[in-house]
Amino acid sequence: MNEETIIRTAVVTGGSRGIGRAICVALAKQGCNVAVNYCHGEAAAAETVTLCKAAGVDALAVQADVSTAEGVKTLFEKAVNAFGRVDILVNNAGITRDGLLLRLSEEDFDKVLDTNLKSTFLCCKEAARRMVRQRYGRIINLSSVVALRGNAGQTNYAASKAGLIGLTKSLARELAGRNITVNAIAPGLIETDMTAALPEAVRTEMAKGIPAGRAGQPEDVANAAAFFAAEQSSYLTGQVLCVDGGMAM
Numbered sequence: 001m002n003e004e005t006i007i008r009t010a011v012v013t014g015g016s017r018g019i020g021r022a023i024c025v026a027l028a029k030q031g032c033n034v035a036v037n038y039c040h041g042e043a044a045a046a047e048t049v050t051l052c053k054a055a056g057v058d059a060l061a062v063q064a065d066v067s068t069a070e071g072v073k074t075l076f077e078k079a080v081n082a083f084g085r086v087d088i089l090v091n092n093a094g095i096t097r098d099g100l101l102l103r104l105s106e107e108d109f110d111k112v113l114d115t116n117l118k119s120t121f122l123c124c125k126e127a128a129r130r131m132v133r134q135r136y137g138r139i140i141n142l143s144s145v146v147a148l149r150g151n152a153g154q155t156n157y158a159a160s161k162a163g164l165i166g167l168t169k170s171l172a173r174e175l176a177g178r179n180i181t182v183n184a185i186a187p188g189l190i191e192t193d194m195t196a197a198l199p200e201a202v203r204t205e206m207a208k209g210i211p212a213g214r215a216g217q218p219e220d221v222a223n224a225a226a227f228f229a230a231e232q233s234s235y236l237t238g239q240v241l242c243v244d245g246g247m248a249m
């Protein structure tokens with residue numbers, strides 16, 4: 001890639017808040033234009049766009065439900081119309097619908113798998129088509145330490161996040177010869193809306209199992225995403241990087 005002439009474009013799913021927003025800003029600071037995807041949070045996505053533009057790049061909020069093929073098609077059409085290319089894809093959108101297996105509904109299983117795993121399959125397909133033509137790309141998937149360790153009450157979520165690791169490694173093998181890297185990040189306990197929804201006692205108990213003794217911040221995960229996205233990381237593919245204060249080792 002000729003850095004002097006091409007401004008890289010990043011598509012970040014679920015970029016309206018939390019880890020996704022921090023990743024959008026980190027990539028903007030790396031000089032990338034950013035398509036900030038959101039599902040419900042229009043105002044939050046607009047705020048992320050403002051933060052990206054403050055870094056001197058262009059950014060665009062795109063409403064799309066990435067758990068559907070139609071939503072993913074819309075997202076990529078709008079991103080490509082605005083910026084002409086897709087160099088970096090960050091599959092960050094994710095949800096939880098927790099419950100012990102015996103009480104977990106089929107609907108909550110499917111919803112989590114569709115939002116966390118199928119969305120990544122669909123977005124990777126859209127991005128890879130373009131990246132193969134460009135012979136350049138970076139794909140970064142947000143997994144979780146629960147993919148590696150399991151977590152009672154999260155069979156659906158852990159299955160989706162473990163599925164992302166298999167997808168990451170398989171796609172890394174498919175695309176390595178085309179100068180496209182595919183890596184995953186497995187965050188531990190990060191302070192966002194997702195974890196704020198947990199009871200205080202659960203968060204305190206989880207923090208006890210973290211060698212660093214505290215939860216992480218969205219920026220801790222964003223730094224790892226920026227590392228995988230960097231030009232210097234071209235020989236790094238198929239990896240799962242835990243950003244967890246030592247939780248999963």
Ligand code: NAP
Nearest residue numbers: 014016018019038039040041065066093094144190192194
């Ligand atoms: P969060 O604060 O709950 O934010 C979730 C984001 O995903 C929001 O921007 C939301 O957009 C978006 N989203 C949800 N469903 C979507 C859909 N169908 N289409 C498009 N966007 C959708 O979550 P977070 O804590 O930042 O987590 C980000 C990622 O990291 C997730 O994949 C999560 O599983 C993973 N992770 C988080 C932690 C943690 O401790 N926080 C740990 C491990 C892994 P709207 O608000 O617009 O709906």
